[in-house]
Amino acid sequence: MDSAPPSTRRQRRGSGGITLGDVARLAGVSPITASRALNTPAQVSPETLARVHEAVARTGYVPNRLAGGLASARSRLVAAVVPTIAGPVFMEMVQSLTSALADAGYQLMLGQSGYADSREDALLEAIIGRRPDGIVLTGIMHSAEGRRRLLASGIPVVETWDLTPTPIDMLVGFSHTQAAAAVVQHLHARGRRRLALLSGDDERALRRNRGFVDEALRLGLIAEPAELPVHLVPAPTTLGSGRAGLARLLQLAPATDAVFCSSDLLALGVLTEAAARGIEVPGRLAVVGFGDLAFAGDTHPALSTVRIDGTAIGQRAARCIVDRAEGRPVEQKVLDLGFQVIQRASS
Amino acid sequence: MDSAPPSTRRQRRGSGGITLGDVARLAGVSPITASRALNTPAQVSPETLARVHEAVARTGYVPNRLAGGLASARSRLVAAVVPTIAGPVFMEMVQSLTSALADAGYQLMLGQSGYADSREDALLEAIIGRRPDGIVLTGIMHSAEGRRRLLASGIPVVETWDLTPTPIDMLVGFSHTQAAAAVVQHLHARGRRRLALLSGDDERALRRNRGFVDEALRLGLIAEPAELPVHLVPAPTTLGSGRAGLARLLQLAPATDAVFCSSDLLALGVLTEAAARGIEVPGRLAVVGFGDLAFAGDTHPALSTVRIDGTAIGQRAARCIVDRAEGRPVEQKVLDLGFQVIQRASS
DNA sequence: GTGAAAGCGCTAACAA
DNA sequence: TTGTTAGCGCTTTCAC
Numbered sequence: 057m058d059s060a061p062p063s064t065r066r067q068r069r070g071s072g073g074i075t076l077g078d079v080a081r082l083a084g085v086s087p088i089t090a091s092r093a094l095n096t097p098a099q100v101s102p103e104t105l106a107r108v109h110e111a112v113a114r115t116g117y118v119p120n121r122l123a124g125g126l127a128s129a130r131s132r133l134v135a136a137v138v139p140t141i142a143g144p145v146f147m148e149m150v151q152s153l154t155s156a157l158a159d160a161g162y163q164l165m166l167g168q169s170g171y172a173d174s175r176e177d178a179l180l181e182a183i184i185g186r187r188p189d190g191i192v193l194t195g196i197m198h199s200a201e202g203r204r205r206l207l208a209s210g211i212p213v214v215e216t217w218d219l220t221p222t223p224i225d226m227l228v229g230f231s232h233t234q235a236a237a238a239v240v241q242h243l244h245a246r247g248r249r250r251l252a253l254l255s256g257d258d259e260r261a262l263r264r265n266r267g268f269v270d271e272a273l274r275l276g277l278i279a280e281p282a283e284l285p286v287h288l289v290p291a292p293t294t295l296g297s298g299r300a301g302l303a304r305l306l307q308l309a310p311a312t313d314a315v316f317c318s319s320d321l322l323a324l325g326v327l328t329e330a331a332a333r334g335i336e337v338p339g340r341l342a343v344v345g346f347g348d349l350a351f352a353g354d355t356h357p358a359l360s361t362v363r364i365d366g367t368a369i370g371q372r373a374a375r376c377i378v379d380r381a382e383g384r385p386v387e388q389k390v391l392d393l394g395f396q397v398i399q400r401a402s403s
Numbered sequence: 404m405d406s407a408p409p410s411t412r413r414q415r416r417g418s419g420g421i422t423l424g425d426v427a428r429l430a431g432v433s434p435i436t437a438s439r440a441l442n443t444p445a446q447v448s449p450e451t452l453a454r455v456h457e458a459v460a461r462t463g464y465v466p467n468r469l470a471g472g473l474a475s476a477r478s479r480l481v482a483a484v485v486p487t488i489a490g491p492v493f494m495e496m497v498q499s500l501t502s503a504l505a506d507a508g509y510q511l512m513l514g515q516s517g518y519a520d521s522r523e524d525a526l527l528e529a530i531i532g533r534r535p536d537g538i539v540l541t542g543i544m545h546s547a548e549g550r551r552r553l554l555a556s557g558i559p560v561v562e563t564w565d566l567t568p569t570p571i572d573m574l575v576g577f578s579h580t581q582a583a584a585a586v587v588q589h590l591h592a593r594g595r596r597r598l599a600l601l602s603g604d605d606e607r608a609l610r611r612n613r614g615f616v617d618e619a620l621r622l623g624l625i626a627e628p629a630e631l632p633v634h635l636v637p638a639p640t641t642l643g644s645g646r647a648g649l650a651r652l653l654q655l656a657p658a659t660d661a662v663f664c665s666s667d668l669l670a671l672g673v674l675t676e677a678a679a680r681g682i683e684v685p686g687r688l689a690v691v692g693f694g695d696l697a698f699a700g701d702t703h704p705a706l707s708t709v710r711i712d713g714t715a716i717g718q719r720a721a722r723c724i725v726d727r728a729e730g731r732p733v734e735q736k737v738l739d740l741g742f743q744v745i746q747r748a749s750s
Numbered sequence: 751g752t753g754a755a756a757g758c759g760c761t762a763a764c765a766a
Numbered sequence: 767t768t769g770t771t772a773g774c775g776c777t778t779t780c781a782c
Binding site: 116141181321 | 418419463466468470473476480487488489494495497501502505508510512514515525526528529531532533534552556557641642643646668671672676678679697698700702703
Binding site: 432433434435436439446447448451470472473474475476 | 767768769770773774775776
């Protein structure tokens with residue numbers, strides 16, 4: 057009862073590794089029992105459990121999750137797409153996402169879309185091909201093609217860092233428009249009247265800029281949108297572009313008394329350039345960043361900024377996906393985590 | 404020849420998605436031909452190819468790589484382990500790794516080990532379970548258990564950011580000892596005599612510290628190791644710990660005229676604290692960082708540092724793994740990419 | 751609590 | 767160039 061005649065046997069030696077079958081044989085049980093011992097131990101008698109565990113220990117068996125995923129249609133893989141990991145902005149989210157998923161037994165696959173949408177399609181295909189149990193998007197998916205593919209894939213999707221009335225599936229974010237408006241109000245309350253914008257050219261930053269201009273109009277700080285000095289720099293933003301940006305802005309509008317930067321790094325650049333030029337902050341110039349990165353409280357002067365809780369975004373996104381994967385109802389499909397204007401010395 | 408009596412038929416509806424079989428049927432070919440059309444188009448006639456591609460387009464078929472990986476024993480997945488992605492240090496490498504792998508049709512799985520080795524074991528199991536085609540480690544694997552498991556898995560491993568005479572498999576790194584010695588020489592040449600160290604407490608930083616002390620001894624800057632003021636801060640290092648660190652160092656050794664920091668972020672903190680205290684850099688204090696992050700050239704004053712080419716490390720690591728996965732010979736199993744002391748205004 | 755059979759979706763091996 | 771067959775290693779379904 058061992059093998060057919062070797063002459064007619066197809067050849068296909070496995071990868072050579074230990075399989076669940078080997079473990080089962082060593083433990084003297086059937087493969088499915090070994091599987092249950094590892095996955096649903098409650099269904100197995102204590103002695104059997106012990107024997108299987110011993111066999112695992114002796115062999116150094118590591119389950120093949122590719123095979124498991126194929127058989128169970130659950131890969132325990134979650135994909136995250138970020139514009140770039142070179143910027144520190146999304147790191148906090150990715151970090152907490154990785155941890156939260158690891159705690160639940162899921163692994164993170166990372167994809168970079170670049171700020172341009174060119175490679176997004178290939179990336180989406182690569183991701184969907186792995187049949188992840190969930191996809192976390194940074195920002196919202198705009199291309200109709202992309203939305204359709206995601207929808208068609210049937211994979212749970214969480215869009216993050218943004219709000220939209222028409223999410224693909226789930227959403228964890230905050231309102232960029234409101235955040236910018238809150239900054240205008242803050243600066244206005246601090247007596248600033250000649251505001252300016254220094255901003256990356258990515259979509260979310262541009263949306264904040266619109267919110268900023270609108271609120272400035274509403275408060276009567278400007279009479280028409282074009283009055284507000286704006287300087288755009290290419291994303292991802294850097295300290296260097298912050299320095300150059302302030303220089304340019306002061307050329308455009310020397311009387312500027314407050315700058316709202318689209319990232320803390322940009323704001324740090326502004327602080328640096330101001331220091332280098334002997335411009336007093338906040339005396340002559342107020343500076344507000346965005347993101348509340350770890351360093352924001354330790355700059356000189358300490359940087360006012362808008363706090364976005366990347367950790368919370370990552371955790372909630374992980375929760376959404378894990379809940380869905382485990383068949384639990386998702387508490388909230390759309391979640392506005394808000395933001396917080398943090399006033400420090402720079403304004 | 405279609406189906407057995409329904410009564411005895413096992414039930415197991417698939418995931419419901421489009422499969423290669425569906426595509427093949429639509430194109431009027433066998434599944435394996437469809438497979439070849441997608442994977443090795445050269446083996447298929449032009450007309451067949453066209454028909455298959457059309458069928459793919461019509462159905463929106465996305466190949467299931469879990470199944471493909473299982474069947475071919477090639478997952479086209481590569482795992483990377485970093486201590487944390489919260490620090491910007493390894494981002495450059497991860498970024499270039501992601502891109503280089505994506506270009507070759509591989510996807511990156513990201514794992515965080517934390518600076519402590521506690522979770523490393525669980526992480527290793529999670530990774531090996533996916534049967535990646537390669538594993539990129541940040542730093543070298545120390546735990547004997549970990550080394551054994553990796554070796555036993557048979558998966559190609561690249562250790563990075565370090566050199567060791569006994570790599571598990573492949574290695575792309577540089578010498579921390581030599582880098583630190585080069586910094587001592589640089590500071591010595593610039594006339595500095597009272598050196599100090601401000602450093603994270605991670606293993607590689609500590610190794611640099613030893614190299615730093617050794618070289619200082621050799622040059623006669625100190626008579627014994629304990630003479631050199633050292634302040635350790637917990638990794639990951641931050642701008643804030645740099646500020647606090649300088650404060651502490653000046654308490655310990657007020658006459659210090661040069662500080663070597665274990666990261667650029669720490670160094671930026673030192674610059675910040677020095678500015679806040681009115682300490683002239685480089686006049687009274689020279690500052691050297693480590694990493695040459697994007698911002699280093701734009702600080703005020705511009706930061707001298709040690710350039711580590713993270714992009715190159717990522718690319719070479721990707722190349723090593725892809726070569727191995729595709730069955731090509733690996734050019735160099737051990738690669739010392741070196742480093743470069745970059746002198747800027749801060750020293 | 752345990753097991754036998756079937757099959758997840760794909761590709762390697764062999765055959766024509 | 768195309769097809770047939772037999773798995774990859776696991777888990778589902780059904781049966782005891």
